[in-house]
Amino acid sequence: MTSCPTSAERAALxxxxxxxxxxDASYDLVSAIVFALGSAQLLQSPETAAEQEQLRKDRDAFCVQRNGVFRTNERLHEALQEEQDARLRAENDVRTLTRERDGLRARVAELGDSAPSQVVPVVDDVPVPVVLTEMDGPAVVTSAALAAAEKLRRTLALPGGERP
Known part of the structure; x- marks a missing residue:
């Protein structure tokens, strides 16, 4: 008997x-107790005891397996959360860059209205307005370009080429 009787032991008692x-005087005390326990279905056969022990082992194995699955699920959940966070950061970056691009386009349009510019093709064939001056050096402002600008000034007959 254990220090604290189980529910089965209390029922047997x-x-x-x-x-x-x-x-009943036909049986001794011990026999009467055994027969009473059998009638109350509190006794089990060795086969039933072995089956119960196997079921306990199976239950414990399933508990270990379940705990492993829980750990795997937690790991996968953390990985998924990290990927979702990375996706949200990327989406935020795209929105920020789009706003910055739109702002720069608006600024270029604003500057394009106020200053003479020349469209210079870049590597990806997107025209970018660039204001060329003589300070940019001979590589950018050639004598042919200066001659063409002077011819345009004479044609427009504007002093110094200023806009009206």
């Missing part, structure tokens, strides 16, 4: 106490 109170 009640059956044994009840068996001692019956006055």
């Amino acid at each position: 009640k059956v044994a106490q009840a068996a001692t109170m019956t006055g």
